[in-house]
Amino acid sequence: MTHAKTTYQFEDLLDKHQLKKTAPRLRVLSMMYSKNTATSQPDLESVMHDIDRVTLYRILNVFEEKGIIHKVFDLNGTANYAICHSNCGAHKHHDEHVHFNCTNCKNVYCLNELTLPALNLPGGFKAEGFTLYASGLCSKCSKKAN
Structure with missing residues (x-):
């Protein structure tokens, strides 16, 4: 895929969510789509030196509100962000999948391909979403360990 495409x-994604097409927003989207792991704000700050901390915080916040990204926590409790599926919307996330925390490299992976079991809640309870975490060695770290 070319850079222009x-x-x-x-730009289409920002239009879909009624967001202005600013250079910082486009750069954050590009960076997040280029990764196969969730990423934290400090990690983004370390590679996006021309976007200040407050602007980056606001971008991540509005992207989460609009259903473009979702928040997942790593083993240290640090918020990481990953791209949502297309069926997410404003204030309504549908990212019920396993989040895998690698205990070696500390990366957080969204395992979208795993089917989760139905959640049978007691009477009167109504789930609006849930998160399932798993931890261990990711495929790269597992190969290195062998």
């Missing part, structure tokens, strides 16, 4: 797709 990627930028065009990110």
Whole structure:
């Protein structure tokens, strides 16, 4: 995929969510889509030196509110962000999948391909979403350990 086509797709995504197409928003989307792991705000700050901390915080916040990204916590309790599926919307996330925390490299992976069991709650309870965490060695770290 060419850079121009990627930028065009990110602009469409921002249009879909009624967000202005700013250079910082497009850069954050590009960075997040290029990773196969969730990423934290400090990690983004370390590679996006021209976007200040407050602007980055606001971008992540509005992306989460609009259903573009979702928040997942790592083993240290640090918030990480990952791209949502297309069926997420404003204030309504549908990212009920396993989040895998690697105990070696500390990366957080969204395992979207795993089917989760039905959640049978007691009477009167109504789930609006849930998160399932697993921890251990990711495929890269597991290969290195062998």
